[in-house]
Amino acid sequence: MYIPPAFRDDDIESIRATIRSARLASLVTATSEGPVATPLPLFLDESEGEHGVLYGHVAKANPHWQLAPIGHALAIFGGPEAYVTPSWYATKQETGKVVPTWNYVAVHAYGPVEFFQEPERLLDAVTRLTNRHEGARAKPWAVSDAPADFIAAQLRGIVGVRIPVVRFEGKRKMSQNRPEADRVGVAQGLSASDNPHDREVAPLIPIPA
Template sequence: MYTPPAFRDDDVKNIRATIRAARLANLVTATADGPLATPLPLFLDESEGEHGVLYGHMARANSHWRASPIGEALAIFMGPEAYVTPSWYATKQETGKVVPTWNYIAVHAYGPVEFFEDSERLLDAVTRLTNLHEGARATPWAVSDAPADFIAAQLRGIVGVRIPVTRFEGKRKMSQNRPEADRVRVAAGLAASEEPRDQEVARLIPTQV
């Protein structure tokens, strides 16, 4: 990932927070037939290994898991993002030398990928992933709410994904490279938007550095 020094984010807490907040990741592997990509939810077990281990699952019918990967896999997690119009820049009135851009947060996680079919490991991964996303609901659904034989049949239709993370790349592009006057106006412009994602980005722009 292209990451100029101004946007590089090596803070482990920020990286883990982005992964936890991401509703969906993209798993990418290189193969002899070209790159393969599958959108799927992943969770990070921070207690395993030096950087943690990512877990998830995909449909057994998905040919992605049968293609031997070349090198490490890449899991892409996207955080808040928003379009930035140059109309907000104070610099526009001063020189006119401005162009549109995009503010966003992204994390790339790399590591060797393992696909597994063991039913106990699959049940554990599915249960943990479900608990993660159901936990905040007033009446959480649990895997154990469904009949055991039904769950067993569902597990036969998926394969597990395990990625011991070897390294992270974090990028936090929030107008840090712009003058303070520009940052203030971008934050104000996004805050006035009716789009919740824009409002979220507005809160992340450093108006003072």
């Protein structure tokens, strides 16, 4: 990922927070047939290995897991993002020398990918993934709520994904390269937007308190 110095995010807690908040990731591997990508939810077990281990699963009918990967896999996680109009820049009034851009948060995680089919490992992975996304609900659904034979049959239709992370790349592009007056204008413009995604980005713009 191209990361200018102003936008580099090397803070491991920030990176982990982006991964935790991402509802969907993209798993990308290079193969002899070309690059292959699958959208899927992943969770990071921070207690395993030096950088943590990513877990998820794909459908057994998905050919992705049958194509031998060349080199490390790439897992892509997206965070808050918003379009930035030049109209919000104070510089527009001063010189007119401005163009649109996009602000966003992204994390790339790299590591060797393992695909597994052992029932007990699959059950553990889907249970932990389910608990992560159900935990905040008033009445969380649990894997154990379904009949055991039904769950066993469902597990036969998936393949687990395990990626021990060897390297993270974090990027937080939030107008850090703009003058303070421009950043204030961007934060104000995003805050006033009707789009909830824009309003989520607004407080991430670095401006003086």
